[in-house]
Amino acid sequence: MRITFIGGGNMATALIAGLLRQGHSARQISVVEHNAEARARLAADYQVSTYAELGPEAVIADTVVLAVKPQQLKGVAQALSPLLATQLVVSIAAGVRARTLSAWLMGYSNVVRTMPNTPAMIGAGVTALYALPAVQSPQRQMAEDILKSAGSVLWVEDEALMDAVTAVSGSGPAYVFYFIEAMQQAALELGLSSAAARQLALETMLGSAQLAAGSPEDAATLRARVTSKAGTTERALQRMDEAGVKAAIISAIHAAAERSIELGDALQ
Ligand SMILES: NC(=O)C1=CN([C@@H]2O[C@H](COP(=O)(O)OP(=O)(O)OC[C@H]3O[C@@H](n4cnc5c(N)ncnc54)[C@H](OP(=O)(O)O)[C@@H]3O)[C@@H](O)[C@H]2O)C=CC1
Numbered sequence: 001m002r003i004t005f006i007g008g009g010n011m012a013t014a015l016i017a018g019l020l021r022q023g024h025s026a027r028q029i030s031v032v033e034h035n036a037e038a039r040a041r042l043a044a045d046y047q048v049s050t051y052a053e054l055g056p057e058a059v060i061a062d063t064v065v066l067a068v069k070p071q072q073l074k075g076v077a078q079a080l081s082p083l084l085a086t087q088l089v090v091s092i093a094a095g096v097r098a099r100t101l102s103a104w105l106m107g108y109s110n111v112v113r114t115m116p117n118t119p120a121m122i123g124a125g126v127t128a129l130y131a132l133p134a135v136q137s138p139q140r141q142m143a144e145d146i147l148k149s150a151g152s153v154l155w156v157e158d159e160a161l162m163d164a165v166t167a168v169s170g171s172g173p174a175y176v177f178y179f180i181e182a183m184q185q186a187a188l189e190l191g192l193s194s195a196a197a198r199q200l201a202l203e204t205m206l207g208s209a210q211l212a213a214g215s216p217e218d219a220a221t222l223r224a225r226v227t228s229k230a231g232t233t234e235r236a237l238q239r240m241d242e243a244g245v246k247a248a249i250i251s252a253i254h255a256a257a258e259r260s261i262e263l264g265d266a267l268q
């Protein structure tokens, strides 16, 4: 399967790394990227073909993945539109609705909107996909295969849910890194070395997520197992509740979903 990425930034790089790790040939991947430094890095690190401009030779592909910022998508779609024949168009842009993208592509409706996340870089991503009704099942499968090389996938049939997905898992790695930063800072303040702080914070996040993923019990039950009566965890969780940490996280995720809707409303 030949794949062209338009935009070769953070997320395209994560997806390309995932595809190559899964055995996809670099010869079958092209990237259109207007930044010369980014092109050089992609060619050196991943041996993919790169193009500075969108043109017919760049989109000789089965699938074109649109990986530019939401605000850059309209211009890219308008330039891409005359070059489309039967290619599947996969967008990873936050907020931009599949129907809007189809309108920018002059009604071309072979469009799948997706929301991956950066752990795609190591094949540990999760991606939600939404297809316009016109997309046939072999092309749905193609989109799924590309994103599966970056981790697990799920389809949503109601596009409105993509805003929720964006807020939870698209932006989600940033929340996890934020929590890791806080754990490491506390560890340093408590006298641990930075190497120890890093090891303790990361192994704890990793181990807890693995435990939760492999357990039939929910997170609240697993949390209760750590929380001895009158012990240290109880004291910490009390402090978090007093500070409204859980409510703040929930409200932050709502804010991210609202931003996704706002982007969708603004970019039509
Ligand atoms: N980062 C993340 O965690 C996630 C991002 N996304 C989505 O992925 C998309 C890309 O995000 P991200 O990778 O972080 O962004 P980046 O800014 O890192 O990457 C976009 C790249 O595309 C380049 N570009 C812009 N316009 C063109 C063009 N016309 N032709 C060729 N190249 C172009 C940009 O160059 P320049 O900077 O010079 O404009 C930039 O290098 C966004 O729509 C975002 O919503 C989705 C899930 C997760």
Ligand SMILES: O=C(O)[C@@H]1CCC=N1
Pocket: 094, 166, 170, 171
């Ligand atoms: O912050 C953003 O808008 C993008 C979409 C999800 C993750 N990064």
